[in-house]
Amino acid sequence: MSDRDELLQQIKDKAVVHGDFVLSSGKRASWYVDLRRVTLDGAAAPLVGRVMLDETAGLDYDAVGGLTLGADPVATAMLHAAAARGRALDAFVVRKAGKAHGLQRRIEGPDVKGRRVLAVEDTSTTGGSVLTAVEALREAGAEVVAVATILERGAAGRIAEEGLVYRHPYDVSDLGLG
Ligand SMILES: O=P(O)(O)OC[C@H]1O[C@H](OP(=O)(O)OP(=O)(O)O)[C@H](O)[C@@H]1O
């Protein structure tokens, strides 16, 4: 089975839940995809790294990250998958709010100023979270070359409005949902 097919099966088996949920945006939904159960799973996380690298092949970036928390294990999975392929890729974490002590950084990790970066998420419904990360990255002087998520849940139009390239290996139709 290909990495892409294997990861899709892992998502179906481990992350999809049905019920009545309030989403990050405040909207309600009858299904939820808890991708943390995949991105923090020992068998699935390496697949996340490889599939997301493959999905973004051809884009020129050397650092990856997004708004904590969902983006964090996506970025580190990509970092490790890249290292296994002999490619140097840094990761970063965008805080939801600035930090008042220590170095008072909003974006943690190697400096992103002047670098070509990829903004990632586990999933994107309205695009609010990933676009918050894009804004913080631009403020910090990074060039955001694209946005990438594991699962596109409805944000494609909003991301396109911002003129950003958007890559995602799966959307809701792959899960038979929506
Ligand atoms: O496209 P959006 O409408 O922004 O929704 C998607 C966001 O919702 C989830 O995070 P959540 O806000 O639950 O926070 P967490 O990452 O800290 O768990 C998910 O990880 C995305 O970041």
Ligand SMILES: O=C(O)c1cc(=O)[nH]c(=O)[nH]1
């Ligand atoms: O919109 C969200 O908050 C959201 C949807 C979803 O399926 N999974 C998730 O982690 N967040």
